[in-house]
Amino acid sequence: MAQNHHSVSSSVVVDAKPEDVFALLADPRKHPLIDGSGTLREGISGPDRLVLGSKFGMRMKLGLRYRISNTVVEYEENRRIAWKHFGPHRWRYELEPVGGSSTKVTETFDYSRVPIPGVVGRIPLFANNRKSIEKALRRLKSYVETGDAGW
Structure with missing residues (x-):
């Protein structure tokens, strides 16, 4: 788990190619399958x-x-996707090929664009x-590798 003063992130290696992982992340209707916060419900709207x-x-x-x-604000096919809502903080996934058919997936909650990020990092909700x-990364790994997110 990496953390600086303006973000929190963690990584996992998934036994799947980047395009398979990215297909899950780029489909908003699948996001409830990998939600690690327990706050995301069904009722997803938007493109497939x-x-x-x-x-x-x-x-x-909550x-x-x-x-x-949400709006997708960063995008590189099969490598990076990030979105934000009305606030300036972002949820980002970065994918890096590892070996022949595995992918290192890093998820980051980035609040560096918040006017006073030092204060945000101490708010229990964000902590x-x-x-x-x-x-979420455990669920993503399980879902991509087995088809079951383990919920």
Whole structure:
């Protein structure tokens, strides 16, 4: 688990090619399968495959139920995808080929664009992102390798 003053990230090696992992990440309807926070619900709206500028929405529950809209703000086919909602922080996945048919997947919660990132890093809600990222990566690995996210 890597952490600097403005982001939290973790990585896992998945026994699958980058394009197979990216297909999962670029399909917003599959995001509930790998959600590590337990806040993401069904009700996904948007395109079947995300690209730069794509907008997609989802139902969430963090105490209260609400709906959030996201925009893809970083995109490199089979290598990197990131989105944000109304705030400046981003959720990013980076894929790196490893060996013949494996992929190192790094998920990052990046809050470097927040006006006062030092304060954000101490908010308990954001501090829990470490556990959520680790859980999401375990679920992603399980789903891509076996078809079962282990929920």
